[in-house]
Amino acid sequence: MNFLIPFPFLLPLIAIVFLAIVYKLKSSWLKGTATLFSFLYVVVAFLLAFHSYSMGTVVYHFADWGFPAAISYVLDPLSATMLVLCALSSLLAHCFGVFEKRKQNFLSHWILFHGMHAGINGAFLTGDFFNLFVSFEIFLILSYCLVLSCVPKFKGVSKYIYLNIVASAFLLLADGLCYGVFGTLNMGELSSILAGPLTDFQVVAAKVLFFLFLLVALMKAGSFPFFQWMPEVYAVLPRAMCAFFSALLTKVGIYLILRCGLSVFPGFAHHFFPVLIVLGLLSLFVGVLAALGQKEVKKLLAYHTVSQIGYILCGLGVVFYLIPQNNIPLLSLSIVAVVFYVIHHSFVKSSLFAIGSEIVSLRGHAKVGKTFGLYFQEKSLALLFLFSAFALAGLPPSSGFVAKFLLLKSMAQSEFYFLIFSLIVGGILTLASMLKIWTYVMSGVDEEFVRPKDYQYSKKSLFFYVLVSWILVFSLLPLSKWGEHLSGQLANPKIYRSSFKTGVTNFKERVQEK
Amino acid sequence: MLAQYSLIMAALFAIMLFVGFWLLSALQLWKKIIGVALLGNAVNFYLVLSGFWPRTKSTDVYVLVSRPAFLSLGDSEFFSDPVSQALVLTAIVIGFAVLALLLFYYVYQVLRKKDQL
Numbered sequence: 001m002n003f004l005i006p007f008p009f010l011l012p013l014i015a016i017v018f019l020a021i022v023y024k025l026k027s028s029w030l031k032g033t034a035t036l037f038s039f040l041y042v043v044v045a046f047l048l049a050f051h052s053y054s055m056g057t058v059v060y061h062f063a064d065w066g067f068p069a070a071i072s073y074v075l076d077p078l079s080a081t082m083l084v085l086c087a088l089s090s091l092l093a094h095c096f097g098v099f100e101k102r103k104q105n106f107l108s109h110w111i112l113f114h115g116m117h118a119g120i121n122g123a124f125l126t127g128d129f130f131n132l133f134v135s136f137e138i139f140l141i142l143s144y145c146l147v148l149s150c151v152p153k154f155k156g157v158s159k160y161i162y163l164n165i166v167a168s169a170f171l172l173l174a175d176g177l178c179y180g181v182f183g184t185l186n187m188g189e190l191s192s193i194l195a196g197p198l199t200d201f202q203v204v205a206a207k208v209l210f211f212l213f214l215l216v217a218l219m220k221a222g223s224f225p226f227f228q229w230m231p232e233v234y235a236v237l238p239r240a241m242c243a244f245f246s247a248l249l250t251k252v253g254i255y256l257i258l259r260c261g262l263s264v265f266p267g268f269a270h271h272f273f274p275v276l277i278v279l280g281l282l283s284l285f286v287g288v289l290a291a292l293g294q295k296e297v298k299k300l301l302a303y304h305t306v307s308q309i310g311y312i313l314c315g316l317g318v319v320f321y322l323i324p325q326n327n328i329p330l331l332s333l334s335i336v337a338v339v340f341y342v343i344h345h346s347f348v349k350s351s352l353f354a355i356g357s358e359i360v361s362l363r364g365h366a367k368v369g370k371t372f373g374l375y376f377q378e379k380s381l382a383l384l385f386l387f388s389a390f391a392l393a394g395l396p397p398s399s400g401f402v403a404k405f406l407l408l409k410s411m412a413q414s415e416f417y418f419l420i421f422s423l424i425v426g427g428i429l430t431l432a433s434m435l436k437i438w439t440y441v442m443s444g445v446d447e448e449f450v451r452p453k454d455y456q457y458s459k460k461s462l463f464f465y466v467l468v469s470w471i472l473v474f475s476l477l478p479l480s481k482w483g484e485h486l487s488g489q490l491a492n493p494k495i496y497r498s499s500f501k502t503g504v505t506n507f508k509e510r511v512q513e514k
Numbered sequence: 515m516l517a518q519y520s521l522i523m524a525a526l527f528a529i530m531l532f533v534g535f536w537l538l539s540a541l542q543l544w545k546k547i548i549g550v551a552l553l554g555n556a557v558n559f560y561l562v563l564s565g566f567w568p569r570t571k572s573t574d575v576y577v578l579v580s581r582p583a584f585l586s587l588g589d590s591e592f593f594s595d596p597v598s599q600a601l602v603l604t605a606i607v608i609g610f611a612v613l614a615l616l617l618f619y620y621v622y623q624v625l626r627k628k629d630q631l
Binding site for chain 2: 130133134137141144145148153154161162165168169172173175176177179180185
């Protein structure tokens, strides 16, 4: 089954070529073909997840070069989780896009969408820092094209583009530093070098390197000082793209922090836990307070994402604090809490964005200022919104409750009581901003509103979105088994290191034989 | 020899990086595009420099030869490091793609304005 590992990257690349041909020949088939491909991604992602459940951490070396010379793709439970997440949210976005019966605008976006899928999957799988940069760039250049095609003026999305150009420059700088000091870009080899004896200069270089990767990841995740791009991008994107972006754009950064901290730099991560907690708390409160002051539905939801990223960063801070303490059960619990929060947040946020976009297109504009009375216009839409808002706030039978409960439990057991207090205050403020949408959009009556003729929205796909965010609870039993497996593999960086060397001939030995 | 050379290289890198960031904070789009180009080239320059490595204890040959990639052969063999060159080629191509996209958008905007007038 190892031959399947590069396919999450290769299949979307094949799909781009195929979709471009279909777009030229018969453009009405484009969406159907795109959905078929995304269904294929889900199948491949689940196959890889089962493979990683039985085999643990597996490494695929491209073109059978030896260990440090080859570009390697690593399939471990964390990357398998992210692959499944990416494939499922892509399928949901396709369903949402295909069932809509409005103008056939933005058709060529689906081709860009699959290219972005390739880049994100490559970033989740790769075991090489330069390849990580290349994957990020594949994904970023296509997303620049996508957002630029959605705005009339460059100024609308300039923050997103400049921030990501600077982040890419920092990532490349980190790659240069890594190669200059340690002589390798392979994550497994770097992890082994860092675990061994180091000179003073190398220790300083490793700290700087980890700081640079953390900086890049925080820029991608949209944490406190770097969140301004998020509302402007989410406000202009078309509906299905918006749902996909909100599910995965920030999660790439979170994945990079988890991978660097737990697998590559486990000896250096705990120096940075106060940074993560402070930035997490700042983005929690700044995000939610900015959301309270917003006047547009989609911008409000985007600022919400900032505050949810704050929750995840606090959880990551706890994980980094626990790494040197050798308390494996507690470390496993906090890793599972963070990963489950990421899964929950992707689905709930994309469902909220999907419903928010639906409200905007029903109403014709995005302002929140005046009462609208959606409940009397479209009862089902209002109810769906209510359910996903409850899931976000963490009402007991929803996935948000489980995610928040796990996060708070890990914080209580590692005695971060002030974090628990601030998270609960943040949760109450989140509810307040949800109430703002409720009062201005759902309740009341807008008498001047004229319902657009033959307006139809895709009830089915929206229903799927909300269903997924609630059904996560019922899959808790298999997910808890998966979480045990994931945290067991991830809490021990030795598994990650040794997986690179098993089953391949060493390149150095091969050359010396000749 | 080594100290001066490293200092010149570091100063060049710092100047390029500084001017790049400075231009990136300008208001006009064309200045920002030049800033993006300079920033990318500064980082590429750094990537080339990362291939150099002290081969022997006497540091006089530091800048003249780089180490072989992946191998630790005897000091007598003279290899140059292919990896950092391969990396910088890829990085240049990617930076060029971003630059081309921004330039295309700039030209597109200017032409559209002229059409309206």
